[in-house]
Amino acid sequence: MDVISIRDMAKGDIEGIIDRAGQIVDKGPGNALKGKVLATLFFEASTRTKLSFQSAALHSGMEYIDFLPEMSSLKKGESFIDTIRTVEGYADAIVVRHPKEGSARFAADAIKKPVINGGDGANQHPTQTLIDLFSIKRSKGRIKGLNVTLLGDLKHARTMRSLVYALGMFGADVTLVSPKGLDMEPAYLKEMKERFDFKISIKNEPEYATADVLYVCRIQQERFADPYEAKMVTDKFMIRKADLKGAKEDLVILHPLPKINEIEGSIDEMKQARYFEQAHNGVPVRQAILEYALR
Amino acid sequence: MDVISIRDMAKGDIEGIIDRAGQIVDKGPGNALKGKVLATLFFEASTRTKLSFQSAALHSGMEYIDFLPEMSSLKKGESFIDTIRTVEGYADAIVVRHPKEGSARFAADAIKKPVINGGDGANQHPTQTLIDLFSIKRSKGRIKGLNVTLLGDLKHARTMRSLVYALGMFGADVTLVSPKGLDMEPAYLKEMKERFDFKISIKNEPEYATADVLYVCRIQQERFADPYEAKMVTDKFMIRKADLKGAKEDLVILHPLPKINEIEGSIDEMKQARYFEQAHNGVPVRQAILEYALR
Amino acid sequence: MDVISIRDMAKGDIEGIIDRAGQIVDKGPGNALKGKVLATLFFEASTRTKLSFQSAALHSGMEYIDFLPEMSSLKKGESFIDTIRTVEGYADAIVVRHPKEGSARFAADAIKKPVINGGDGANQHPTQTLIDLFSIKRSKGRIKGLNVTLLGDLKHARTMRSLVYALGMFGADVTLVSPKGLDMEPAYLKEMKERFDFKISIKNEPEYATADVLYVCRIQQERFADPYEAKMVTDKFMIRKADLKGAKEDLVILHPLPKINEIEGSIDEMKQARYFEQAHNGVPVRQAILEYALR
Numbered sequence: 004m005d006v007i008s009i010r011d012m013a014k015g016d017i018e019g020i021i022d023r024a025g026q027i028v029d030k031g032p033g034n035a036l037k038g039k040v041l042a043t044l045f046f047e048a049s050t051r052t053k054l055s056f057q058s059a060a061l062h063s064g065m066e067y068i069d070f071l072p073e074m075s076s077l078k079k080g081e082s083f084i085d086t087i088r089t090v091e092g093y094a095d096a097i098v099v100r101h102p103k104e105g106s107a108r109f110a111a112d113a114i115k116k117p118v119i120n121g122g123d124g125a126n127q128h129p130t131q132t133l134i135d136l137f138s139i140k141r142s143k144g145r146i147k148g149l150n151v152t153l154l155g156d157l158k159h160a161r162t163m164r165s166l167v168y169a170l171g172m173f174g175a176d177v178t179l180v181s182p183k184g185l186d187m188e189p190a191y192l193k194e195m196k197e198r199f200d201f202k203i204s205i206k207n208e209p210e211y212a213t214a215d216v217l218y219v220c221r222i223q224q225e226r227f228a229d230p231y232e233a234k235m236v237t238d239k240f241m242i243r244k245a246d247l248k249g250a251k252e253d254l255v256i257l258h259p260l261p262k263i264n265e266i267e268g269s270i271d272e273m274k275q276a277r278y279f280e281q282a283h284n285g286v287p288v289r290q291a292i293l294e295y296a297l298r
Numbered sequence: 299m300d301v302i303s304i305r306d307m308a309k310g311d312i313e314g315i316i317d318r319a320g321q322i323v324d325k326g327p328g329n330a331l332k333g334k335v336l337a338t339l340f341f342e343a344s345t346r347t348k349l350s351f352q353s354a355a356l357h358s359g360m361e362y363i364d365f366l367p368e369m370s371s372l373k374k375g376e377s378f379i380d381t382i383r384t385v386e387g388y389a390d391a392i393v394v395r396h397p398k399e400g401s402a403r404f405a406a407d408a409i410k411k412p413v414i415n416g417g418d419g420a421n422q423h424p425t426q427t428l429i430d431l432f433s434i435k436r437s438k439g440r441i442k443g444l445n446v447t448l449l450g451d452l453k454h455a456r457t458m459r460s461l462v463y464a465l466g467m468f469g470a471d472v473t474l475v476s477p478k479g480l481d482m483e484p485a486y487l488k489e490m491k492e493r494f495d496f497k498i499s500i501k502n503e504p505e506y507a508t509a510d511v512l513y514v515c516r517i518q519q520e521r522f523a524d525p526y527e528a529k530m531v532t533d534k535f536m537i538r539k540a541d542l543k544g545a546k547e548d549l550v551i552l553h554p555l556p557k558i559n560e561i562e563g564s565i566d567e568m569k570q571a572r573y574f575e576q577a578h579n580g581v582p583v584r585q586a587i588l589e590y591a592l593r
Numbered sequence: 594m595d596v597i598s599i600r601d602m603a604k605g606d607i608e609g610i611i612d613r614a615g616q617i618v619d620k621g622p623g624n625a626l627k628g629k630v631l632a633t634l635f636f637e638a639s640t641r642t643k644l645s646f647q648s649a650a651l652h653s654g655m656e657y658i659d660f661l662p663e664m665s666s667l668k669k670g671e672s673f674i675d676t677i678r679t680v681e682g683y684a685d686a687i688v689v690r691h692p693k694e695g696s697a698r699f700a701a702d703a704i705k706k707p708v709i710n711g712g713d714g715a716n717q718h719p720t721q722t723l724i725d726l727f728s729i730k731r732s733k734g735r736i737k738g739l740n741v742t743l744l745g746d747l748k749h750a751r752t753m754r755s756l757v758y759a760l761g762m763f764g765a766d767v768t769l770v771s772p773k774g775l776d777m778e779p780a781y782l783k784e785m786k787e788r789f790d791f792k793i794s795i796k797n798e799p800e801y802a803t804a805d806v807l808y809v810c811r812i813q814q815e816r817f818a819d820p821y822e823a824k825m826v827t828d829k830f831m832i833r834k835a836d837l838k839g840a841k842e843d844l845v846i847l848h849p850l851p852k853i854n855e856i857e858g859s860i861d862e863m864k865q866a867r868y869f870e871q872a873h874n875g876v877p878v879r880q881a882i883l884e885y886a887l888r
Contacts, residue, residue, distance in 0.1 A: 056660055085557065090349065286683060380851060388647075
């Protein structure tokens with residue numbers, strides 16, 4: 004079973020993965036994957052996604068081989084698909100990250116073994132969305148009815164569109180907070196509202212007094228023509244300890260990481276900060292994804 | 299037992315490896331290598347050789363450590379042999395790829411643990427030749443008496459000389475097809491004819507009507523002084539779907555990969571195209587080689 | 594348990610690791626570490642330390658994940674501590690090498706899982722010192738009362754200060770031989786003499802007639818303003834086969850490797866040369882260290 008996009012997946016399958024990840028945390032992974040080999044093919048820099056897939060594989064009794072593009076035949080001019088077709092023979096499943104949109108689906112169509120999308124450009128990063136859902140469910144006990152506030156550059160952030168889709172599917176209310184000009188595309192939001200029964204609020208000022216979950220993502224300075232404006236906006240949207248006084252006591256702060264300067268350092272030590280836990284959730288969720296892909 | 303060159307190996311040993319690889323495909327690898335550690339030391343880019351050795355090790359219950367020259371003490375000026383002598387203590391067998399001819403034998407002479415040559419410059423690549431023999435045997439049921447046509451730059455291609463040697467040893471007839479000026483060295487062919495009882499035909503036009511196996515290798519544009527001539531020649535020797543009409547119905551097309559533009563893309567989907575299967579054969583053949591080296 | 598500096602460790606713990614390493618060589622490692630995962634995070638080039646930790650992990654039934662800084666989120670500007678906090682969730686213990694002094698302790702303070710210092714700049718390299726002690730004990734049967742001569746640039750060499758500390762702790766007599774201007778810091782030696790009951794002799798000429806163990810380290814040409822003087826000094830301090838005639842018959846020569854031109858090549862084949870064995874000792878000693886860190 005390939006894992007290319009959240010939108011390909013049935014709600015039941017997503018719930019199945021989230022539930023199974025919880026079981027793995029509570030009772031261990033069992034032996035379902037023992038002896039299998041995972042190939043990690045990352046054509047782009049990554050710490051979290053690659054290492055947590057490798058860690059997930061090892062913790063489930065699998066092994067991995069790691070393809071390093073700089074050390075490969077790509078230099079000799081081999082096509083992406085030839086590389087994928089070759090590696091198919093070396094492993095039982097392949098995780099692909101590639102800067103070009105559509106690469107993972109292209110790979111999945113070319114081979115029989117399961118392909119998992121580890122991020123294809125600005126397009127999809129479904130395993131991150133599954134980790135986000137699991138992190139919300141695990142910390143708050145539910146997803147339905149929560150106010151989940153997404154804050155940052157919602158126009159460009161890879162995972163935010165998929166997350167809105169998934170939150171709609173699970174019935175959370177979504178508040179979108181972004182600097183003017185970095186809003187999520189209105190046509191996309193229109194589609195979401197037609198498809199799912201959930202509330203979407205849109206704001207251009209940093210605001211999260213009503214949030215149950217505050218999901219922060221980056222605002223890249225390069226998006227602004229004027230460096231002065233860039234600094235003004237990133238400063239204004241940075242989460243500071245002082246700002247949290249108005250927030251709910253049991254607020255959960257998430258971030259896909261790496262974080263640069265979106266969150267003041269002192270917040271790391273607060274109980275609301277759950278982003279490292281979220282990163283660590285990558286292991287059991289990806290163990291559940293590997294089981295799903297290889298079943 | 300070191301594996302440095304096909305010419306070092308007795309025919310019985312080569313047959314043993316090919317037969318054992320077939321058993322591994324049919325019945326699994328068993329536990330002969332369980333708990334051993336392989337070191338892969340690649341001083342040159344490689345996808346297939348390194349990953350398939352690592353995959354072979356894992357599928358036989360071994361583990362691997364991977365030496366990345368860019369991250370190593372070589373930068374500090376350590377000699378190749380000091381590196382090899384150090385790594386000897388970390389693993390049970392070492393696969394070495396190095397751009398300099400003779401490196402693998404040099405390494406094997408310096409240490410007691412088995413060294414496997416993963417390609418030393420333009421010299422030897424014995425594990426590729428073993429995969430080629432296995433791929434022919436597995437797809438055609440035999441090697442003896444087949445017409446194996448080698449097509450491409452036979453002057454520079456690393457593996458072609460060893461393959462002619464091995465085909466002579468196993469009694470295939472060989473047709474050599476290369477652009478003028480890129481022929482295999484006549485003195486080498488004379489030696490082959492004196493040593494083995496087999497037919498060698500030489501052609502300078504793309505021709506494979508009588509071939510049972512068509513083994514294609516690259517023609518590097520850099521070999522030609524005149525870019526226009528380079529393009530003319532590579533175009534002329536490219537294998538196209540249309541050209542295959544005159545070929546035998548059960549032709550088997552092999553290629554050591556990576557391929558660039560030697561074979562028209564649409565051929566990939568034809569049943570005659572067996573080069574990805576050949577790449578995948580790297581795993582069981584290298585499992586058999588690891589067993590041979592470590593027995 | 595973190596392993597950051599030899600000076601943090603009780604003598605009993607050091608003895609425990611050395612004894613356990615001997616047991617591992619003699620009787621195998623057992624299953625204490627089976628199923629655990631080690632993360633190797635090397636922000637600097639290394640062959641020996643990284644590969645021998647990975648080999649140690651595999652030989653003890655552990656697995657490893659390997660963090661490659663060039664392929665990571667560090668490029669995106671992530672802080673060192675955020676990286677460490679993230680990787681904490683992927684592994685049971687972390688080995689860190691980093692060019693900045695104090696990095697390993699900084700990492701250890703930030704997370705709960707054990708951190709092992711794989712070398713932090715010119716500061717500490719405790720696992721090398723443990724290998725040195727084990728290599729002396731294993732080859733000579735004891736440490737107490739031996740004359741251990743350290744030769745080379747004792748001002749800058751990373752491991753020499755820790756080694757003097759450890760030799761003092763175990764009651765060896767130490768002779769320090771270094772070119773003028775590259776002596777070990779007098780204040781440090783004063784502290785050592787006050788702390789431990791052992792003899793320290795200081796020489797500026799190459800001399801090792803009384804040595805039981807000759808521990809050679811590099812003299813980097815870059816330390817000299819005048820290239821002519823650099824060559825004169827490195828030539829003078831190079832160990833040559835002819836010079837060994839005046840040495841003890843059962844002299845043991847050690848070197849942390851990589852060696853460049855401190856030791857004449859022909860010495861490698863002599864029975865006194867034990868530096869490759871010393872490198873190989875990295876595996877059992879690091880197995881014992883992993884057991885200590887994870888117990």
